[in-house]
Amino acid sequence: MPPSTPTTEKISGLGALRDLLDGDVVTRADAEWDDARLAWNRAADQRPAAVVYAESVADVITVVDYARAGGLRVTTQGTGHFASTLDSLADTILLKTTRMRGLEIDLEARIARVEAGVLWEDVILAAAEHGLAALAGSSGGVGVVGYTLGGGLGWLARRYGLAANSVVAVELVTADGRRVRADRDKEPDLFWAVRGGGGSFGVVTAIEFALYPVPEVYAGILFFPFERAAELLGAWREWVDGAPDEVTSVGRLLQFPPLPQVPEPVRGKSFVVVEAAFSGSEEDGAALLQPLRELGPIMDTFATIPVEELRFLHMDPPGPVPGAGDGIALADLTPEAIAVLVALAGPGSGSPLLSVELRHLGGAVAEDSSEHGAVGALDAGFALYAVGTAVDEEMKVAVEAHAAKVNAALAPWAAERDHFNFANRPGDAESFYTADTYRGLQWIKAAYDPDELFRASHPIRPATRA
Numbered sequence: 001m002p003p004s005t006p007t008t009e010k011i012s013g014l015g016a017l018r019d020l021l022d023g024d025v026v027t028r029a030d031a032e033w034d035d036a037r038l039a040w041n042r043a044a045d046q047r048p049a050a051v052v053y054a055e056s057v058a059d060v061i062t063v064v065d066y067a068r069a070g071g072l073r074v075t076t077q078g079t080g081h082f083a084s085t086l087d088s089l090a091d092t093i094l095l096k097t098t099r100m101r102g103l104e105i106d107l108e109a110r111i112a113r114v115e116a117g118v119l120w121e122d123v124i125l126a127a128a129e130h131g132l133a134a135l136a137g138s139s140g141g142v143g144v145v146g147y148t149l150g151g152g153l154g155w156l157a158r159r160y161g162l163a164a165n166s167v168v169a170v171e172l173v174t175a176d177g178r179r180v181r182a183d184r185d186k187e188p189d190l191f192w193a194v195r196g197g198g199g200s201f202g203v204v205t206a207i208e209f210a211l212y213p214v215p216e217v218y219a220g221i222l223f224f225p226f227e228r229a230a231e232l233l234g235a236w237r238e239w240v241d242g243a244p245d246e247v248t249s250v251g252r253l254l255q256f257p258p259l260p261q262v263p264e265p266v267r268g269k270s271f272v273v274v275e276a277a278f279s280g281s282e283e284d285g286a287a288l289l290q291p292l293r294e295l296g297p298i299m300d301t302f303a304t305i306p307v308e309e310l311r312f313l314h315m316d317p318p319g320p321v322p323g324a325g326d327g328i329a330l331a332d333l334t335p336e337a338i339a340v341l342v343a344l345a346g347p348g349s350g351s352p353l354l355s356v357e358l359r360h361l362g363g364a365v366a367e368d369s370s371e372h373g374a375v376g377a378l379d380a381g382f383a384l385y386a387v388g389t390a391v392d393e394e395m396k397v398a399v400e401a402h403a404a405k406v407n408a409a410l411a412p413w414a415a416e417r418d419h420f421n422f423a424n425r426p427g428d429a430e431s432f433y434t435a436d437t438y439r440g441l442q443w444i445k446a447a448y449d450p451d452e453l454f455r456a457s458h459p460i461r462p463a464t465r466a
């Protein structure tokens with residue numbers, strides 16, 4: 001295993017890597033250092049041995065070989081949305097894939113192939129030109145690869161499942177510097193492991209996945225006064241029981257900050273909202289929504305929209321921000337659980353959390369299949385994610401402590417396993433899988449990266465023979 005503290009020779013030797021690459025290397029001796037080590041999540045203070053901007057698969061191989069030979073490690077980052085989950089990056093090259101942005105769509109097969117640095121909005125827009133939709137999450141700025149390796153829960157999830165289970169092939173550079181293509185027939189173990197096991201197995205250089213014929217959706221938000229939080233979350237909870245798989249919805253407590261970039265109608269105000277996307281006709285969607293509309297929302301944005309507009313529905317930040325938060329998967333959302341949540345994050349609670357969302361799972365998310373990857377199905381009723389702004393250390397600590405308090409208070413309703421992508425704390429991946437699945441991932445890690453060259457979000461530790 002590589003040593004865990006950086007040495008002067010290793011860091012100064014990194015300059016030599018420059019001559020071997022098409023892309024760029026930035027070390028702490030360079031003026032661009034502080035820019036280069038930034039993550040999308042500005043609250044993450046990344047201090048790697050060096051940052052490499054890879055331009056090509058050849059660059060990735062060079063970095064992997066260089067790190068292995070020099071006793072360094074490699075961590076791969078598309079955007080840095082998940083940077084807060086990484087441990088110390090000392091002795092680690094931060095390999096940024098931002099410049100690898102190739103994207104192709106095979107219209108006949110309805111398959112997209114994207115390189116490692118492609119963002120969801122790139123795919124969403126390209127696919128929508130052909131009436132197709134990808135299983136993107138709520139934000140167009142999230143990276144396709146990081147999101148998909150962790151499972152990937154989006155607006156079409158209850159109809160088409162987790163994004164990882166729609167992947168048909170993954171191209172990687174492994175720890176021994178090999179370029180491999182993993183699919184159902186070639187390297188099937190690796191193919192299984194990367195679909196939900198995260199970035200522990202190699203540097204993904206490209207990924208191929210299915211697109212679906214969804215040109216438009218009936219979607220929007222119902223805003224209610226914050227004071228009605230308990231009542232509305234309760235009503236939404238009952239409503240989801242009758243919702244078909246074509247509906248994915250979110251119940252959410254929102255406290256908008258009084259910032260100029262927040263749209264005027266909601267700036268500085270708090271709400272309880274229901275967000276939903278229905279991939280069916282407007283008539284059927286409106287009929288489905290009627291019981292919630294009868295509760296008298298103060299704002300109602302539901303309309304038939306082109307599917308590419310879904311990336312704005314959740315009102316995620318359009319660019320990098322400093323944030324902190326965490327999530328927990330819930331087996332169910334009982335009236336008692338709602339009361340506990342509202343006491344901690346609702347009106348009068350003094351909660352520093354900007355948003356506490358509950359995503360309704362079930363449908364295709366809960367259906368397992370032998371064709372699926374390691375993520376399998378999510379056996380939980382709801383996925384909770386709590387987040388707040390963290391402009392300084394004090395705020396970060398306060399938000400993290402409050403999110404942890406919410407998780408602890410809801411522990412009596414916790415599902416057996418959390419969703420990889422919503423667990424925003426550092427830590428191994430063990431708690432996301434059944435014992436058998438985790439053991440399988442550990443053996444595949446041992447086969448492909450026994451010395452832990454790759455440092456990933458929620459790492460899988462290699463199995464060792466007893």
Ligand SMILES: Cc1cc2nc3c(=O)[nH]c(=O)nc-3n(C[C@H](O)[C@H](O)[C@H](O)COP(=O)(O)OP(=O)(O)OC[C@H]3O[C@@H](n4cnc5c(N)ncnc54)[C@H](O)[C@@H]3O)c2cc1C
Nearest residue numbers: 078079080081082137138143146147152153199204456457
């Ligand atoms: C605003 C926001 C909205 C979100 N919405 C959703 C959502 O709707 N649904 C959902 O499921 N999740 C969501 N997430 C969580 C998100 O999916 C994870 O944070 C995911 O890891 C982001 O992927 P990334 O590539 O953008 O981030 P990064 O931080 O760049 O990557 C995350 C991790 O993925 C691995 N990785 C990335 N690229 C590679 C590669 N090329 N090869 C190998 N490993 C790699 C690494 O381990 C890396 O640490 C959201 C997060 C944020 C901040």
